[in-house]
Amino acid sequence: MSLLTVGSVAFDAIETPFGKTDKIIGGAGTYISISSSFFVKPVRVVAVVGDDFPQEYIKTLQDQGVDTEGLQIKEGEKTFFWAGKYHNDMNSRDTLVTELNVLEHFDPIVPESYQGTEYVMLGNLSPQVQSTVIERLKDRPKLVVMDTMNFWMDIAMEDLKKTISMVDVLSVNDEEARQLSGEYSLKKAAKKIMAMGPKYLIIKKGEHGALLFHEDQIFSAPALPLEEVFDPTGAGDTFAGGFIGYLAKTDDISFENMKKAVIYGSAMASFCVEKFGTERLLEITEKDLEARVQEFHKLTSFDMTF
Amino acid sequence: MSLLTVGSVAFDAIETPFGKTDKIIGGAGTYISISSSFFVKPVRVVAVVGDDFPQEYIKTLQDQGVDTEGLQIKEGEKTFFWAGKYHNDMNSRDTLVTELNVLEHFDPIVPESYQGTEYVMLGNLSPQVQSTVIERLKDRPKLVVMDTMNFWMDIAMEDLKKTISMVDVLSVNDEEARQLSGEYSLKKAAKKIMAMGPKYLIIKKGEHGALLFHEDQIFSAPALPLEEVFDPTGAGDTFAGGFIGYLAKTDDISFENMKKAVIYGSAMASFCVEKFGTERLLEITEKDLEARVQEFHKLTSFDMTF
Numbered sequence: 001m002s003l004l005t006v007g008s009v010a011f012d013a014i015e016t017p018f019g020k021t022d023k024i025i026g027g028a029g030t031y032i033s034i035s036s037s038f039f040v041k042p043v044r045v046v047a048v049v050g051d052d053f054p055q056e057y058i059k060t061l062q063d064q065g066v067d068t069e070g071l072q073i074k075e076g077e078k079t080f081f082w083a084g085k086y087h088n089d090m091n092s093r094d095t096l097v098t099e100l101n102v103l104e105h106f107d108p109i110v111p112e113s114y115q116g117t118e119y120v121m122l123g124n125l126s127p128q129v130q131s132t133v134i135e136r137l138k139d140r141p142k143l144v145v146m147d148t149m150n151f152w153m154d155i156a157m158e159d160l161k162k163t164i165s166m167v168d169v170l171s172v173n174d175e176e177a178r179q180l181s182g183e184y185s186l187k188k189a190a191k192k193i194m195a196m197g198p199k200y201l202i203i204k205k206g207e208h209g210a211l212l213f214h215e216d217q218i219f220s221a222p223a224l225p226l227e228e229v230f231d232p233t234g235a236g237d238t239f240a241g242g243f244i245g246y247l248a249k250t251d252d253i254s255f256e257n258m259k260k261a262v263i264y265g266s267a268m269a270s271f272c273v274e275k276f277g278t279e280r281l282l283e284i285t286e287k288d289l290e291a292r293v294q295e296f297h298k299l300t301s302f303d304m305t306f
Numbered sequence: 307m308s309l310l311t312v313g314s315v316a317f318d319a320i321e322t323p324f325g326k327t328d329k330i331i332g333g334a335g336t337y338i339s340i341s342s343s344f345f346v347k348p349v350r351v352v353a354v355v356g357d358d359f360p361q362e363y364i365k366t367l368q369d370q371g372v373d374t375e376g377l378q379i380k381e382g383e384k385t386f387f388w389a390g391k392y393h394n395d396m397n398s399r400d401t402l403v404t405e406l407n408v409l410e411h412f413d414p415i416v417p418e419s420y421q422g423t424e425y426v427m428l429g430n431l432s433p434q435v436q437s438t439v440i441e442r443l444k445d446r447p448k449l450v451v452m453d454t455m456n457f458w459m460d461i462a463m464e465d466l467k468k469t470i471s472m473v474d475v476l477s478v479n480d481e482e483a484r485q486l487s488g489e490y491s492l493k494k495a496a497k498k499i500m501a502m503g504p505k506y507l508i509i510k511k512g513e514h515g516a517l518l519f520h521e522d523q524i525f526s527a528p529a530l531p532l533e534e535v536f537d538p539t540g541a542g543d544t545f546a547g548g549f550i551g552y553l554a555k556t557d558d559i560s561f562e563n564m565k566k567a568v569i570y571g572s573a574m575a576s577f578c579v580e581k582f583g584t585e586r587l588l589e590i591t592e593k594d595l596e597a598r599v600q601e602f603h604k605l606t607s608f609d610m611t612f
Contacts (some may be wrong), residue, residue, distance in 0.1 A: 220528035
């Protein structure tokens with residue numbers, strides 16, 4: 001099935017206890033499209049970069065099967081740039097630089113060839129941009145999944161709630177779910193958030209896995225205990241890409257299949273953190289992925305005959 | 307199979323956002339023995355109280371099937387007392403009062419009738435008391451499980467390591483595993499801790515579930531997402547009681563069966579937090595427990611046919 005992803009395509013500069021990078025390719029749109037390209041090709045992307053964005057990075061995306069017709073290149077402008085430094089525990093980080101650049105006035109143009117897309121992943125961006133993309137799709141997609149973050153809750157809660165009301169699946173982390181709902185209990189938070197519109201809610205818990213909610217059903221996906229997290233950048237976006245990619249590939253949006261999509265997303269994310277940036281994602285094979293999914297299954301399965 | 311638990315039998319005074327209690331029955335030994343009594347009876351207990359400890363509380367234990375021959379009653383002395391107040395998030399608490407009283411010079415006497423016990427659960431106590439109990443058992447039990455906490459790492463690390471080297475299964479929380487091993491990654495921490503002696507390690511993660519480690523195998527147990535945590539006191543001890551109780555009942559210490567024991571422990575703990583103190587544990591039936599275990603299974607199971 002056809003898949004469209006929206007999100008930042010950007011420069012990242014990352015520092016972890018293991019080393020640091022110069023400006024490398026990053027951004028939610030990049031991680032989502034690379035991750036989802038393991039499941040369906042082409043992956044359509046709506047994003048914007050400046051004329052400083054190297055052709056070789058665009059080629060990297062194209063080589064993975066990303067359709068870059070919707071990638072706007074703004075002459076005379078600069079690409080979004082983020083620099084961050086992770087603390088020793090890898091669970092917290094300081095943002096050193098955020099230069100919005102081209103993202104500041106991003107008008108998400110949806111190419112005519114993208115019309116009729118069935119699966120849409122709205123990566124973390126301003127909720128106003130996210131809702132514009134939905135509005136510019138003439139046919140309502142079969143499934144719209146949205147990722148967001150606390151930043152938009154702080155500065156644009158009304159816009160955010162409007163966009164949330166338009167989507168089928170919302171993905172946030174545990175602290176964001178609490179902030180959005182005003183409830184500490186994630187079960188209560190999920191009820192309140194689903195009452196805002198989304199029929200499904202994913203709550204990401206980092207090293208503790210993820211929860212998927214739908215009506216009265218809950219699925220708890222583990223995270224794979226890792227010896228070392230080398231660089232957590234992009235893990236959440238890679239998760240989202242694997243999730244929507246698996247759904248688009250199987251074209252089945254039942255709760256049972258969404259559980260599997262959460263596991264595939266988690267498996268993709270577990271690769272992402274093994275090296276800097278997108279490096280590891282560009283190496284893995286389908287066999288690697290299937291083996292990793294088997295590990296997730298082994299991790300939680302227990303015999304229920306008593 | 308026969309089961310012996312060691313741990314504090316105490317007074318607790320608890321304050322949560324939902325209310326507060328006077329002095330009620332508490333202590334690791336109490337929660338462990340009540341929880342494990344769902345699986346095997348009698349549960350032998352080695353503990354100490356003062357002469358202020360009400361006969362009705364002892365009867366409560368006996369009515370659950372606890373053999374109190376090993377419960378010493380010290381004339382002229384007072385029972386261990388702990389008072390604590392939980393914060394609004396229920397994940398952190400302030401200790402208001404800790405009166406060691408009879409625990410200060412606790413000499414754990416093992417009655418002759420307890421000799422030959424096959425399953426032993428050492429609840430959180432000074433590691434010196436824990437190792438004394440092991441030494442006073444003439445035959446090495448089939449399985450010794452030990453719980454401990456960061457307090458002993460701070461003040462008695464050498465004693466603690468000695469006791470850890472004598473047991474089969476160690477149970478700690480994630481922060482304690484990090485402190486004990488000096489490793490942030492729980493997978494690395496587990497390797498280091500198992501090198502200290504225990505063949506199995508349980509890492510409790512509160513609302514995020516628990517991990518069971520053995521050699522190169524890992525099992526990830528979820529926690530049940532709850533609408534409300536009424537009172538978390540005793541949840542870890544209740545988990546331990548369910549874990550050892552299930553193992554003693556089934557008399558099977560394979561990794562596969564330990565996974566199920568972790569689920570049973572988690573299910574018992576999920577009841578414990580629903581009311582103040584031991585109240586909920588004294589109400590539940592075998593049917594409640596089986597239904598809860600089914601909920602845990604549903605929470606994590608996904609179809610692996612692709």
